[in-house]
Amino acid sequence: MKYVDEFRDPTTARQLVAEIRSTATQRWVLMEVCGGQTHGLLRHGIESELRDTVELIHGPGCPVCVTPIAAIDFAQELAMRDNVVVASFGDMLRVPGSRNSLLNVRGAGGHLKIVYSPLDAVTLAQRHPDQQVVFFAVGFETTAPATALAVLQAERLNLKNFSLLVSHVRVQPAMEGLMDSPDNRVQAFLAAGHVCTITGIASYDAFVRRYKVPVVVTGFEPIDLLEGILECIRQLETGRKEVSNRYARSVSRAGNLSAQDLVTQVYEVDDRPWRGFGTIPCGGYSLRSEYRQFDAEKRFGHVSLYSQLPILGVEVCRAADVLAGRLRPTACPEFGTGCTPESPLGAPMVSSEGACAAYYQYDSAGRPPDLSQSKSDKSISVSPNSSSDVSTVATGVSKK
Amino acid sequence: MSGPTWQMYCPIPLDENGARITLAHGEGARLTRRLIEEHIQPTFDCLELANLPDAAHIVTDTRRLAVTTDCFVVSPLFFPGGDIGSLAVYGAVNDLAVSGARPRWLTLSLIIEEGLPLAVFDCILKSVANTANECCVSVITGDTKVVPCGTADGLFLNTTGIGELVDPVPPGPQSIQTGDRLIVSGPVGRHGIAVLCAREELEFDPPPSSDSASLIDPVAALRQAVGPNVRAIRDATRGGVSAVLHEWAAACDLTMCLREGEIPTSNDIRGACELLGLDPLHVANEGTFVAAIAAEAAEAAVKALQLLPQTQHANIIGEAKVRQIAPVTIYRTLGREQPLDEPAGAALPRIC
Numbered sequence: 204m205k206y207v208d209e210f211r212d213p214t215t216a217r218q219l220v221a222e223i224r225s226t227a228t229q230r231w232v233l234m235e236v237c238g239g240q241t242h243g244l245l246r247h248g249i250e251s252e253l254r255d256t257v258e259l260i261h262g263p264g265c266p267v268c269v270t271p272i273a274a275i276d277f278a279q280e281l282a283m284r285d286n287v288v289v290a291s292f293g294d295m296l297r298v299p300g301s302r303n304s305l306l307n308v309r310g311a312g313g314h315l316k317i318v319y320s321p322l323d324a325v326t327l328a329q330r331h332p333d334q335q336v337v338f339f340a341v342g343f344e345t346t347a348p349a350t351a352l353a354v355l356q357a358e359r360l361n362l363k364n365f366s367l368l369v370s371h372v373r374v375q376p377a378m379e380g381l382m383d384s385p386d387n388r389v390q391a392f393l394a395a396g397h398v399c400t401i402t403g404i405a406s407y408d409a410f411v412r413r414y415k416v417p418v419v420v421t422g423f424e425p426i427d428l429l430e431g432i433l434e435c436i437r438q439l440e441t442g443r444k445e446v447s448n449r450y451a452r453s454v455s456r457a458g459n460l461s462a463q464d465l466v467t468q469v470y471e472v473d474d475r476p477w478r479g480f481g482t483i484p485c486g487g488y489s490l491r492s493e494y495r496q497f498d499a500e501k502r503f504g505h506v507s508l509y510s511q512l513p514i515l516g517v518e519v520c521r522a523a524d525v526l527a528g529r530l531r532p533t534a535c536p537e538f539g540t541g542c543t544p545e546s547p548l549g550a551p552m553v554s555s556e557g558a559c560a561a562y563y564q565y566d567s568a569g570r571p572p573d574l575s576q577s578k579s580d581k582s583i584s585v586s587p588n589s590s591s592d593v594s595t596v597a598t599g600v601s602k603k
Numbered sequence: 604m605s606g607p608t609w610q611m612y613c614p615i616p617l618d619e620n621g622a623r624i625t626l627a628h629g630e631g632a633r634l635t636r637r638l639i640e641e642h643i644q645p646t647f648d649c650l651e652l653a654n655l656p657d658a659a660h661i662v663t664d665t666r667r668l669a670v671t672t673d674c675f676v677v678s679p680l681f682f683p684g685g686d687i688g689s690l691a692v693y694g695a696v697n698d699l700a701v702s703g704a705r706p707r708w709l710t711l712s713l714i715i716e717e718g719l720p721l722a723v724f725d726c727i728l729k730s731v732a733n734t735a736n737e738c739c740v741s742v743i744t745g746d747t748k749v750v751p752c753g754t755a756d757g758l759f760l761n762t763t764g765i766g767e768l769v770d771p772v773p774p775g776p777q778s779i780q781t782g783d784r785l786i787v788s789g790p791v792g793r794h795g796i797a798v799l800c801a802r803e804e805l806e807f808d809p810p811p812s813s814d815s816a817s818l819i820d821p822v823a824a825l826r827q828a829v830g831p832n833v834r835a836i837r838d839a840t841r842g843g844v845s846a847v848l849h850e851w852a853a854a855c856d857l858t859m860c861l862r863e864g865e866i867p868t869s870n871d872i873r874g875a876c877e878l879l880g881l882d883p884l885h886v887a888n889e890g891t892f893v894a895a896i897a898a899e900a901a902e903a904a905v906k907a908l909q910l911l912p913q914t915q916h917a918n919i920i921g922e923a924k925v926r927q928i929a930p931v932t933i934y935r936t937l938g939r940e941q942p943l944d945e946p947a948g949a950a951l952p953r954i955c
Binding site: 204207211212213216217220246247248249251252319425544545555563564565566593 | 669670671698699702704803805864870873874877880935936937938939941942944947
């Protein structure tokens with residue numbers, strides 16, 4: 204499959220691993236910013252293969268994980284109201300709010316529709332003029348153009364029953380926050396290719412000048428990630444600090460200008476609450492005043508999401524530490540025992556980009572031993588065919 | 604919430620003013636009788652159904668029978684590669700076939716939502732009848748209920764399949780031994796992706812098509828080629844190949860170890876899975892099975908399957924090993940053995 208197979212070639216991957224090992228003279232500390240990268244690193248075994256050579260800290264780039272609890276609670280409250288339907292990406296469904304997840308709310312009679320594109324939510328509103336459709340607009344710079352387009356489409360159609368619950372975040376201010384923090388250990392960044400496809404990479408020049416760390420833009424396939432790691436280590440070993448684009452098949456220096464125009468037209472940069480971080484200055488987007496009629500918070504008279512800051516996870520879940528790279532998912536005492544994808548304590552365990560979910564799915568070292576032994580299953584399968592869909596019976600009737 | 608998506612793939616042109624199922628069709632009175640006499644009985648040319656007895660009588664050739672039952676709530680009712688009618692027959696037939704039985708009889712129960720166009724109803728009944736014919740099974744009894752509009756999604760089906768066991772019957776997953784090879788009969792993940800794309804109107808071109816099909820012939824070919832060496836066979840439906848292997852691993856207390864490069868997948872399914880963030884190993888199939896075969900017979904088993912067009916891409920995808928890091932593991936790009944997670948559910952609801 205083009206653009207996939209050539210970036211998963213095992214021979215090239217092994218060569219890159221060897222080159223990374225021979226280049227590194229010390230165990231450098233790298234942060235991959237995006238949850239998609241985290242999953243790529245874990246799924247393809249890169250993190251464990253290189254564990255002795257580089258320390259990979261997993262960054263905050265999981266939009267679902269950083270969505271404030273207040274926003275999730277509000278979405279749930281809206282879903283329970285008469286004539287309101289919350290439209291959301293499937294990722295948000297199992298993320299726990301302060302008491303519940305959207306999935307549980309649906310089970311309790313809440314109105315929730317999974318969509319694959321914000322424009323589907325606009326179509327939903329068009330088809331159901333008697334319902335208020337609220338789209339839960341979660342995501343980084345990658346998703347914001349699509350939700351901006353949905354707003355413009357709703358305006359064109361003069362829809363009075365469509366609105367957005369905006370929780371869009373911007374990645375670079377979060378990276379700056381990490382670098383400014385006194386306990387920062389990150390020596391180089393693997394920047395998120397998808398975000399840079401939209402934003403371009405010019406804005407990283409000032410970042411690199413200010414913080415003196417290499418920023419290497421990568422894709423999400425194993426070869427992309429390994430090339431990115433190698434480039435970081437080469438720069439660190441030779442004392443260079445540059446912006447390097449290792450995802451040129453998708454990312455240009457200027458980025459996607461028409462997507463940027465859409466975002467600028469509909470949104471303005473704003474301080475935003477991040478789950479686990481509190482408010483990050485310029486850390487997200489809000490609807491411009493011209494489009495406030497599409498703001499679900501305004502329409503449904505909600506107390507501002509900002510009023511409940513700082514928004515941190517519940518005490519047991521240490522998502523804040525995981526998202527800031529202070530805690531490895533497997534070092535969390537609840538990992539795999541009190542917190543699993545089926546009953547998560549926090550968003551990183553359920554989101555498809557969450558770091559805890561990545562370890563749970565792909566990393567053997569991360570699993571408590573009772574998960575790798577099937578002793579609990581054994582007790583169920585006492586009857587030889589108990590797991591089969593078919594039961595067999597012997598009849599008393601013989602062939603006549 | 605959304606409109607009736609079955610219209611998208613329904614092969615018949617729908618007349619807005621055409622006749623529809625009403626609650627009276629399910630009340631046991633005249634309309635019920637007419638529904639059965641005019642729509643159901645003519646579709647199934649079957650002696651047992653003709654007299655509408657309360658219970659069908661069957662005469663078996665063997666003393667050992669296999670029985671299975673399944674409900675079908677797939678949405679949409681029609682999807683590329685099949686419909687709820689053919690799915691309901693294949694579902695029962697395949698469960699019997701992989702258990703070592705020759706499928707003979709089916710029951711068919713219908714829960715119909717008020718308002719379903721009769722033309723759609725007829726079309727699905729026809730599909731049930733044609734598929735049953737193809738699989739050489741008789742629909743011998745059934746039931747019909749109608750529920751008010753809004754309390755079901757067009758049509759739900761239940762089929763119970765009865766088959767006669769044919770020796771050698773695979774002993775089952777608890778008999779899997781270290782070194783046994785794991786075989787998959789074709790490209791994985793097609794049914795789940797086909798239904799998901801049809802339901803969510805994801806516009807892939809061409810639309811992915813379900814693998815929904817009878818497994819009677821492939822299972823027979825396997826039995827003929829390597830009969831006594833077959834430890835277990837399962838059709839990899841909900842939860843996909845991964846769910847089957849997790850069940851097997853628990854049953855035999857070994858690790859089912861896969862090699863990613865050996866697992867057959869088609870490019871359209873891989874592409875869709877990449878976009879949707881799904882693993883093809885977790886996605887449902889409806890005409891693809893997993894088999895555990897003694898090591899020395901594995902090559903012969905694959906060769907026998909590859910002779911049939913339906914299973915031409917059959918392949919050895921891994922083997923059973925002593926339990927180490929996890930119940931199911933996989934070698935990916937860097938050649939490291941990693942755990943393969945059990946499907947957590949809810950990603951693809953209502954696919955069968």
